[in-house]
Structures are given as C-alpha cells and as structure tokens.
Amino acid sequence: MKYGIFSDVHGNYTALRAVLDFYQNNGVDNFVCCGDIVGYGPQPLECAETLRGLKKLVAVMGNHDAALVGKMDLKWFNSNAAWAIEFAREQLTPQALDFISRLPEKAETSEFMTVHGSPRKPLTEYLLSEVQFMDNAGKWAVSPCFIGHSHMPLYFREREEGLPETDFIKPLEKIFVDGRLMFNPGSVGQPRDGDTRAACGIYDSEKKYFELHRVFYDIGAVQKMMAGLNMPAILSERLSFGF
Numbered sequence: 638m639k640y641g642i643f644s645d646v647h648g649n650y651t652a653l654r655a656v657l658d659f660y661q662n663n664g665v666d667n668f669v670c671c672g673d674i675v676g677y678g679p680q681p682l683e684c685a686e687t688l689r690g691l692k693k694l695v696a697v698m699g700n701h702d703a704a705l706v707g708k709m710d711l712k713w714f715n716s717n718a719a720w721a722i723e724f725a726r727e728q729l730t731p732q733a734l735d736f737i738s739r740l741p742e743k744a745e746t747s748e749f750m751t752v753h754g755s756p757r758k759p760l761t762e763y764l765l766s767e768v769q770f771m772d773n774a775g776k777w778a779v780s781p782c783f784i785g786h787s788h789m790p791l792y793f794r795e796r797e798e799g800l801p802e803t804d805f806i807k808p809l810e811k812i813f814v815d816g817r818l819m820f821n822p823g824s825v826g827q828p829r830d831g832d833t834r835a836a837c838g839i840y841d842s843e844k845k846y847f848e849l850h851r852v853f854y855d856i857g858a859v860q861k862m863m864a865g866l867n868m869p870a871i872l873s874e875r876l877s878f879g880f
C-alpha cells in the first residue's frame with residue numbers, strides 16, 4: 638500500500654491542492670496527516686473540509702489545531718500565530734470544528750504510527766536531535782513513526798548502540814525502513830528549510846521505503862489572498878523564502 642504522508646498544512650489550501658494532485662497523479666489514495674491543519678494560512682476552512690472529505694485518512698491533532706478548539710492556551714503562541722488561530726476560528730463551520738476537535742493526539746495501525754510533535758509530548762516537542770529521539774525510545778511501538786511540527790524533512794534511524802542515524806531528507810531521496818525509524822515529511826503549507834515548494838512524502842508499506850517529494854504551487858496567489866485578508870505581513874513574506 639502506498640500512503641501519502643504530509644504535515645503542517647497550516648491553512649495553505651493552494652499548497653494542499655497541489656500536493657493532493659501530485660498524490661492522485663502517482664496513484665496514492667491513502668493518507669496520513671501529522672497535524673497542524675490550521676494556523677498561519679488564509680484558507681483553514683478549505684483545508685479542514687478537504688481533509689474531512691478524504692475517505693482513507695489517518696490524522697492527528699497539532700498544537701495549532703489544539704489551540705483552535707480550546708485544548709491548548711493561546712498564550713503559548715506568538716502574536717502572529719495567535720492571530721491566525723483566531724482567524725481560523727471565525728472561518729470554520731461547526732462541522733469543520735467538530736472534525737478537528739475529534740482528532741486524536743496519537744494514531745497507530747499495524748503498519749505505522751503518527752503523532753504531531755513526539756511520542757512523549759505529542760503537541761509540544763520539536764523532535765530535532767538524536768538525544769530527543771533516544772529519550773522517546775520507550776514511548777512508541779510501531780515503526781515507522783511519522784511526525785511533524787518542526788517543518789523539517791528529516792529522519793531518525795535507531796541503532797543498537799550509540800547515537801541514532803539522522804539527516805535531512807532530500808527531494809526524491811528514498812529511505813528504507815529496515816528497523817525503527819521516524820520520518821518528518823516537512824511542511825505542506827509553510828516550509829522552513831529554505832525550499833519554498835510544498836513538502837510531502839510517500840510511504841510504500843510493501844516495499845518498505847519512504848520517499849520525499851517537493852511540489853510547486855502558486856505562492857504569489859496565496860500571498861495576494863493573505864494581503865486581501867490583512868493577515869500579518871510576516872506570515873505572507875516568509876512563504877517567499879521558505880523559513
């Protein structure tokens with residue numbers, strides 16, 4: 638089975654559409670979303686409704702989603718992020734809010750598991766270092782584990798001794814799942830690794846590999862929409878730089 642693995646859509650529907658079109662062109666119709674559907678971007682409703690409509694989706698709650706539905710305090714967010722969460726709250730229909738509020742913090746199948754931040758702190762930990770990965774060791778059972786939150790496409794591979802193997806994942810790079818691995822597919826809606834294209838992954842559970850892809854989308858159109866909504870300028874400008 639091929640799964641489309643993606644995270645941190647953040648209300649960027651133009652980017653999400655491009656990623657879903659990419660998946661359709663590659664015969665992928667099973668999906669895993671590692672959280673942060675809303676926040677930062679101009680179309681949170683369209684993103685929530687599109688994901689709600691996917692028949693085969695495993696999704697977890699991100700910290701921005703949690704704040705949207707009152708499961709996390711807005712004081713943990715900077716003013717621009719908080720602005721976008723309140724904007725999303727005004728946009729979402731009761732059905733879309735209900736969909737987000739029901740998302741679990743962890744999801745597990747026989748083939749993989751997913752969580753937004755980390756297994757030990759699903760909503761808050763930015764899992765970026767080998768030591769953090771090792772500290773999470775006893776908290777997850779099924780490999781691979783898909784995470785989001787940091788917006789960085791990277792992987793960790795457990796070793797029997799010493800520090801785990803970790804690296805950023807380049808576009809089209811294939812990483813085989815031959816043990817206990819975690820993957821972050823990067824961010825669809827607000828990449829922060831200097832590549833402005835939407836990031837997403839494909840996991841082939843039969844051939845046991847994860848592959849990263851980058852997909853072009855119309856950044857200018859999103860920025861125009863954001864300007865029309867008087868969204869904080871920094872949220873729009875950062876899309877041009879991928880940070």
Ligand SMILES: [Fe+2]
Nearest residue numbers: 645673786788
């Ligand atoms: Fe995020």
Ligand SMILES: [Fe+2]
Nearest residue numbers: 673699700786
């Ligand atoms: Fe997050």
